[in-house]
Amino acid sequence: MMDETQLYNALNKYFGFTKFRDGQLATVKALLTGHNTLAVLPTGGGKSLLYQLPAYLLPGAVLVVSPLISLMQDQVDRLHRNGEKRVLMLSGRGQGPAWQLQLRRLAGAKFIFASPELLANPAVIRALQAIRLSLLTIDEAHCISQWGPDFRPEYLLLKQLRQQLDTPLTLLLTATATPRVRQDILAKVGLAANEVTVVRRSVNRPNLFLAVQELANDGDKRAALLKLVTRLPGAGIIYFASRRLATDMAEWLRENSSLKVAAYHAGMSPADRFRVQQQFMDEQLQLVCATSAFGMGIDKANIRFVVHYHLPTNLEGYVQEIGRAGRDGKQSVAVMLYCPGDEQLARQLTQVDFPSAERFNRVQAGKLPVQALGENYELFDFYRQHHYQYAQLKNIFKQRRRQADWQLRQVQAYLTLTTCRRRFILDYFGESAIEQTHCCDIDEPTWLTAPLLPLRQAVEAAPRPVHWDKQLRNLLNLA
DNA sequence: CGGTGGGACGATAGCGTCCCACCGGTGCTCTATT
Numbered sequence: 001m002m003d004e005t006q007l008y009n010a011l012n013k014y015f016g017f018t019k020f021r022d023g024q025l026a027t028v029k030a031l032l033t034g035h036n037t038l039a040v041l042p043t044g045g046g047k048s049l050l051y052q053l054p055a056y057l058l059p060g061a062v063l064v065v066s067p068l069i070s071l072m073q074d075q076v077d078r079l080h081r082n083g084e085k086r087v088l089m090l091s092g093r094g095q096g097p098a099w100q101l102q103l104r105r106l107a108g109a110k111f112i113f114a115s116p117e118l119l120a121n122p123a124v125i126r127a128l129q130a131i132r133l134s135l136l137t138i139d140e141a142h143c144i145s146q147w148g149p150d151f152r153p154e155y156l157l158l159k160q161l162r163q164q165l166d167t168p169l170t171l172l173l174t175a176t177a178t179p180r181v182r183q184d185i186l187a188k189v190g191l192a193a194n195e196v197t198v199v200r201r202s203v204n205r206p207n208l209f210l211a212v213q214e215l216a217n218d219g220d221k222r223a224a225l226l227k228l229v230t231r232l233p234g235a236g237i238i239y240f241a242s243r244r245l246a247t248d249m250a251e252w253l254r255e256n257s258s259l260k261v262a263a264y265h266a267g268m269s270p271a272d273r274f275r276v277q278q279q280f281m282d283e284q285l286q287l288v289c290a291t292s293a294f295g296m297g298i299d300k301a302n303i304r305f306v307v308h309y310h311l312p313t314n315l316e317g318y319v320q321e322i323g324r325a326g327r328d329g330k331q332s333v334a335v336m337l338y339c340p341g342d343e344q345l346a347r348q349l350t351q352v353d354f355p356s357a358e359r360f361n362r363v364q365a366g367k368l369p370v371q372a373l374g375e376n377y378e379l380f381d382f383y384r385q386h387h388y389q390y391a392q393l394k395n396i397f398k399q400r401r402r403q404a405d406w407q408l409r410q411v412q413a414y415l416t417l418t419t420c421r422r423r424f425i426l427d428y429f430g431e432s433a434i435e436q437t438h439c440c441d442i443d444e445p446t447w448l449t450a451p452l453l454p455l456r457q458a459v460e461a462a463p464r465p466v467h468w469d470k471q472l473r474n475l476l477n478l479a
Numbered sequence: 480c481g482g483t484g485g486g487a488c489g490a491t492a493g494c495g496t497c498c499c500a501c502c503g504g505t506g507c508t509c510t511a512t513t
Contacts, residue, residue, distance in 0.1 A: 091508095092509055118507080152505085196512090296499070345503070349505095351480045354480095355480080
């Protein structure tokens with residue numbers, strides 16, 4: 001085992017840093033002494049170093065499992081920029097002969113990136129069995145617990161994969177996980193609690209002010225949103241639970257303010273999505289009206305506020321979404337807008353995934369086609385292919401329904417709190433309360449009128465709205 | 480799942496009832512042919 005001095009030397013040699021950030025040293029030490037590790041560390045805390053430094057100090061390759069191609073691409077680019085050439089990204093875009101070539105190149109790779117879906121491919125598994133693997137890293141590990149059972153079932157095969165790869169040393173990375181989710185991640189990877197070292201830092205973001213505004217109806221909610229985004233300075237994200245509304249509201253905000261606004265959701269072309277993300281990063285856009293598709297991998301330091309126009313379906317997701325504000329450590333705000341009836345949409349979204357027992361029985365009896373199980377019948381097919389019986393399946397779906405229901409009730413409880421919101425969230429994540437200033441609207445109800453943040457108008461020289469038609473008419477000398 | 484909006488129909492003038500279609504988020508894959 002190397003001592004700390006050697007670790008600092010390695011840190012300097014491979015990354016040019018002289019200090020570890022909070023949680024990094026503990027994680028790397030645990031791994032290098034052969035302990036499987038679950039690292040729950042805030043985003044922006046330098047998570048890639050947690051597998052990259054061990055990769056350089058261990059003999060074999062590191063396999064990184066990632067939920068999004070864009071995240072993998074990002075990591076690959078960074079490694080390349082750092083001068084590392086032994087990087088291989090296995091992705092479905094390789095075709096025919098290129099595939100075989102990629103698999104043959106595995107032996108020369110230090111860093112291998114792949115999606116869970118690809119890692120379910122027998123040819124890929126065989127190729128991985130043939131090389132020396134020193135570390136299995138699962139990035140955004142909460143996806144195993146949440147996306148896996150919901151719509152990406154191949155996540156549930158990672159447990160099997162780990163066995164097939166002869167149980168390599170394993171690193172699980174995530175930014176937010178409740179005690180329940182942490183337990184579930186381990187169970188789904190097939191690790192017992194005593195086989196894992198947990199390195200965990202608080203999810204609390206002291207510079208993030210928490211607020212809820214209850215409005216009587218949708219018109220009032222729009223007005224409240226407009227007031228918020230024209231007052232709060234800097235860049236912001238507004239989350240919606242529907243693509244159509246995200247698009248419509250982006251247009252409405254453009255018409256009713258001088259702000260630069262764009263929509264973002266998974267129904268847009270990859271090119272448009274990329275462009276919006278880039279423009280937001282480059283300060284060419286002030287607001288993004290987005291669905292939950294926007295966020296993972298967005299590493300913009302100076303987002304000043306996150307507004308939820310609709311309820312999130314659970315607080316895990318909420319904390320991740322608001323955690324995108326204030327990465328630079330400066331005062332930022334998270335506001336949830338609510339009007340009666342809003343919980344309907346959230347409830348519907350969670351329930352489509354998990355058909356009721358009654359519906360299930362009708363499908364089983366052949367009275368309804370498999371497709372009647374919803375958009376999600378692919379999930380159903382997956383379970384069937386993996387020899388699950390109807391009874392087991394019904395049970396899995398029933399449990400997930402109950403869990404989703406409970407999670408939404410916690411969101412509703414958060415909305416209607418009369419006690420500190422931060423305390424509620426920290427309690428949800430299994431942490432104890434923290435006393436701090438600029439905490440939430442319960443302690444500081446005047447936050448918007450006695451502003452917590454400088455007003456947008458005071459910060460930005462208000463750009464005049466451009467009326468192209470008028471300018472054009474002037475130019476052409478038309479009346 | 481469960482709510483909403485529109486069209487058809489019926490019975491007898493201004494409208495009630497029923498039914499059906501539609502909607503609502505997150506992403507991977509290498510499927511085939513022109």
